[in-house]
Amino acid sequence: MADNSAPAAGGLAIFTKRLFVKLGILPFLLVIAIIVFTLMSDNFLTPRNLMNVLRQSVYLMIVALGQMMALLTGGFDLSVGTILALSSVVGAMVMAAVFAAAPDMVWLAIMLGSLAGIAAGILIGVVNGAGVAFFNVSPFMMSLGMASVGFGIALYLTGGVPVYGMPQAFGDIFGFGSLFGIPAPVFVAAMLVAALFVFLYRTPQGRYFYAVGGNLKAASLSGINTRATLFFTYVLSAFFAAVAGMLLTARLDTGEANIGASMPLESIAACVIAGVSLRGGVGRLENVVLGALFIGLIQNGMNLARIESYLQTVVLGALLILAVIADQIRLRYVASLKD
Amino acid sequence: MSDSLIKQHAEMRATTSPLLQTQGVTKDYPGVRALDGVDFDLRAGEVHVLFGENGAGKSTLISILAGANQPSAGQILFKGEPVSLASVHDARTYGISAVFQEFSLIPQMTVEENLFLGAEHSRAGLLDRARIRREAQEILDELGFALRPEQRVDHLTRAEQQMVEIAKAFRSELQVLILDEPTASLTNHETDHLFQLIGELTKRGVGIIYITHRMAEIHRIGDRITVLRDGRYIDTVDAREATEDDLVKLMTGRVVGAVFPVLDLSEPGDVVLDVQNVTTRDALVADASMNVRAGEIVGMAGLVGSGKSELMQACFGAGPIGAGTVTLNGRDITGHTPRRNIRDGFLYLPADRRSEGLMMMRSVRENVALASLDIAPFSRGVFLDRAGERKAVGDLAARLNLSPPLIERAVDHFSGGNQQKAMLARSLTRRYDLIVFDEPTVGVDVGTRASIYEFIVGLARGGVAIVLISSDLPEILHLTTRAYVFYRGRVQAELKADQLTEENVLAHFFEREAA
Numbered sequence: 145m146a147d148n149s150a151p152a153a154g155g156l157a158i159f160t161k162r163l164f165v166k167l168g169i170l171p172f173l174l175v176i177a178i179i180v181f182t183l184m185s186d187n188f189l190t191p192r193n194l195m196n197v198l199r200q201s202v203y204l205m206i207v208a209l210g211q212m213m214a215l216l217t218g219g220f221d222l223s224v225g226t227i228l229a230l231s232s233v234v235g236a237m238v239m240a241a242v243f244a245a246a247p248d249m250v251w252l253a254i255m256l257g258s259l260a261g262i263a264a265g266i267l268i269g270v271v272n273g274a275g276v277a278f279f280n281v282s283p284f285m286m287s288l289g290m291a292s293v294g295f296g297i298a299l300y301l302t303g304g305v306p307v308y309g310m311p312q313a314f315g316d317i318f319g320f321g322s323l324f325g326i327p328a329p330v331f332v333a334a335m336l337v338a339a340l341f342v343f344l345y346r347t348p349q350g351r352y353f354y355a356v357g358g359n360l361k362a363a364s365l366s367g368i369n370t371r372a373t374l375f376f377t378y379v380l381s382a383f384f385a386a387v388a389g390m391l392l393t394a395r396l397d398t399g400e401a402n403i404g405a406s407m408p409l410e411s412i413a414a415c416v417i418a419g420v421s422l423r424g425g426v427g428r429l430e431n432v433v434l435g436a437l438f439i440g441l442i443q444n445g446m447n448l449a450r451i452e453s454y455l456q457t458v459v460l461g462a463l464l465i466l467a468v469i470a471d472q473i474r475l476r477y478v479a480s481l482k483d
Numbered sequence: 484m485s486d487s488l489i490k491q492h493a494e495m496r497a498t499t500s501p502l503l504q505t506q507g508v509t510k511d512y513p514g515v516r517a518l519d520g521v522d523f524d525l526r527a528g529e530v531h532v533l534f535g536e537n538g539a540g541k542s543t544l545i546s547i548l549a550g551a552n553q554p555s556a557g558q559i560l561f562k563g564e565p566v567s568l569a570s571v572h573d574a575r576t577y578g579i580s581a582v583f584q585e586f587s588l589i590p591q592m593t594v595e596e597n598l599f600l601g602a603e604h605s606r607a608g609l610l611d612r613a614r615i616r617r618e619a620q621e622i623l624d625e626l627g628f629a630l631r632p633e634q635r636v637d638h639l640t641r642a643e644q645q646m647v648e649i650a651k652a653f654r655s656e657l658q659v660l661i662l663d664e665p666t667a668s669l670t671n672h673e674t675d676h677l678f679q680l681i682g683e684l685t686k687r688g689v690g691i692i693y694i695t696h697r698m699a700e701i702h703r704i705g706d707r708i709t710v711l712r713d714g715r716y717i718d719t720v721d722a723r724e725a726t727e728d729d730l731v732k733l734m735t736g737r738v739v740g741a742v743f744p745v746l747d748l749s750e751p752g753d754v755v756l757d758v759q760n761v762t763t764r765d766a767l768v769a770d771a772s773m774n775v776r777a778g779e780i781v782g783m784a785g786l787v788g789s790g791k792s793e794l795m796q797a798c799f800g801a802g803p804i805g806a807g808t809v810t811l812n813g814r815d816i817t818g819h820t821p822r823r824n825i826r827d828g829f830l831y832l833p834a835d836r837r838s839e840g841l842m843m844m845r846s847v848r849e850n851v852a853l854a855s856l857d858i859a860p861f862s863r864g865v866f867l868d869r870a871g872e873r874k875a876v877g878d879l880a881a882r883l884n885l886s887p888p889l890i891e892r893a894v895d896h897f898s899g900g901n902q903q904k905a906m907l908a909r910s911l912t913r914r915y916d917l918i919v920f921d922e923p924t925v926g927v928d929v930g931t932r933a934s935i936y937e938f939i940v941g942l943a944r945g946g947v948a949i950v951l952i953s954s955d956l957p958e959i960l961h962l963t964t965r966a967y968v969f970y971r972g973r974v975q976a977e978l979k980a981d982q983l984t985e986e987n988v989l990a991h992f993f994e995r996e997a998a
Binding site: 345346347348350351352354355358359361362363364365366367368369421425426 | 799801820821822823824825826831833838839840841842843844845849853854856857861862865866867869909
């Protein structure tokens with residue numbers, strides 16, 4: 145580290161470098177984004193708009209929680225988008241059917257519909273998990289294959305037409321409802337984040353996800369049931385995606401087979417920007433929450449700045465690649481700073 | 484023999500400087516100095532044997548000479564001229580070729596494709612397949628290897644793959660040939676053939692650097708022997724005059740006594756582990772029987788791949804058992820998973836800490852606690868006890884002199900010896916009746932090695948049954964109360980304390996296979 149000898153300017157560079165190594169690229173991107181969008185639009189930095197960002201990002205945030213589990217164990221889940229769609233379609237169909245049969249029992253319809261939707265999503269996760277954990281299929285192929293299977297089933301069930309007929313209350317409460325000015329989906333997301341936090345950082349099984357991604361062989365020799373851990377990873381990932389699917393269904397008031405197509409990319413981007421390693425074993429939940437918020441912030445800012453939606457896709461892809469490059473540079477710095 | 488000597492002297496006079504020479508070559512890895520100012524020279528037409536323990540620096544030296552690795556300091560001279568060998572390709576242009584233990588073959592390709600990989604003949608931009616086939620066949624014929632050029636490498640046996648690897652070195656004009664334990668997987672017939680070939684090469688003036696552990700081979704083809712120890716050059720001796728005792732003395736040094744603690748163990752207790760006629764499903768271990776008693780340290784000696792590790796891994800549940808029974812404290816544990824064995828008080832600590840032992844990017848704290856998160860003080864009920872964990876790991880780090888004593892730092896950022904301590908600390912996180920240490924001092928400096936030995940003996944004093952798997956002869960001699968010697972998957976001998984001498988172990992280690 146020759147730049148140690150340089151005075152003031154060098155000190156700042158070293159400080160920035162250390163900050164970058166410690167926190168990753170996310171804080172830097174967040175600051176840049178906030179400055180740029182505040183300059184581009186007067187409406188950006190208002191409490192109302194920021195609450196909007198939060199509400200819009202919860203769906204991605206919940207999916208990213210599951211994606212993070214898959215990445216932590218050294219895999220991916222490319223089927224999260226399909227799980228979102230399938231749970232939406234199945235949930236809406238069951239809810240509409242129960243509601244049509246018993247119009248008085250609104251809550252029964254909502255409950256059965258939601259459970260059916262989440263169960264359908266989890267089923268995809270069970271197949272993913274079985275393939276990865278017991279048949280050693282690579283997570284990439286397994287979840288890519290299941291993405292096609294799930295999407296096909298969702299389209300087959302609906303014939304490509306949106307599913308209507310759910311009780312009004314479902315959308316009113318879970319889509320548009322709010323308590324103390326905080327939207328209902330945000331509550332759900334907060335509960336899931338809190339539960340996952342306790343599970344990951346306060347129980348042995350939570351630690352095992354990191355161990356399996358950190359070194360599968362070492363984990364196995366340390367008496368960890370690696371197959372069960374991998375299986376559970378994909379079931380959990382599917383559970384989170386399915387919950388997001390039901391919340392989005394409530395918001396849209398219809399069951400849709402073609403929602404969630406951008407979810408695999410966006411959820412992986414949220415995790416990677418937040419410093420989750422693609423090699424497995426590294427990543428913090430609270431950073432992933434921030435990562436999802438950051439992507440929501442970018443999308444919201446670009447909307448306010450009237451950037452075309454096609455171009456927004458370009459920006460998102462570029463950000464993802466930038467984050468991966470930054471992760472590589474960071475690893476090099478880690479090696480040079482370790483003294 | 485005198486003929487070749489005269490010839491050799493004639494050649495030495497013809498070329499005043501050696502064929503290949505190193506001056507003060509040093510190689511540093513983070514935390515470890517693998518080579519420390521090594522001077523080495525190779526004459527044209529000689530077979531120069533490199534001799535030393537595992538980790539003495541032989542492999543590092545030849546990888547530098549082959550261009551696969553660059554020295555941190557020092558220089559390499561080829562025919563008296565300083566050269567820089569920045570890549571394997573560079574070394575090849577000087578006629579230096581190496582055959583490593585790890586194969587550099589692409590399994591999905593054919594023999595001929597592998598032979599000419601990176602130097603394919605072409606005509607008008609297209610592969611000249613006829614010429615490749617013809618020349619591949621020529622090389623194989625010249626070497627007398629019964630292989631067909633169009634066979635796929637992954638369909639060959641290990642010995643045949645070894646032949647392809649050797650044939651690869653013959654593709655270009657040879658000046659220096661480096662062979663790293665080339666006979667490890669060859670039959671006697673194939674070995675004879677290889678030696679004949681080496682004889683022909685040396686007549687042509689090719690210099691050969693030869694790594695082996697086998698005394699018989701040294702006496703049969705070696706001209707000079709250079710001994711390395713702990714990365715340092717020790718001595719160069721004439722192969723014809725050196726006795727086995729001389730070499731072992733040079734190889735291990737006489738400081739060994741100070742490194743090893745006094746073995747003041749009381750009489751061993753009941754049998755803890757009893758292995759009866761175990762054969763693994765992959766047949767790397769055949770019909771092996773052994774036992775370990777409480778409070779004794781049992782050694783498992785033999786070459787790498789002789790089955791000593793594979794047997795203990797199978798007992799631990801990390802590899803499938805085909806036949807036989809394993810009993811722990813009188814209960815049958817054949818086929819139990821590592822998870823169950825750990826809970827029953829049986830721990831195996833693997834040899835390769837980077838790939839099998841540690842999560843390199845996670846903290847020391849998490850690595851030490853990993854196998855015991857289900858019990859106090861690491862957890863309470865279903866939740867982790869983070870304060871208890873920090874305290875327990877902190878205490879262990881202090882007890883093992885972890886340096887620096889930062890338990891939140893990633894394991895990757897510690898030296899090899901301290902990484903090893905982090906893994907060994909696992910054995911103190913639970914009450915174990917049986918602990919298997921697989922090569923516990925590989926890549927560890929002498930100081931840490933002494934503290935690891937003390938640690939192991941301390942466990943045995945406390946009544947734990949210990950199995951020490953080691954390819955390092957002094958460890959077996961000084962640290963065990965009894966030893967089994969493995970050879971090609973079988974227990975070749977059981978040596979009691981009074982029979983544990985260099986001679987006896989080596990007799991089963993090296994000599995039987997020369998016959």
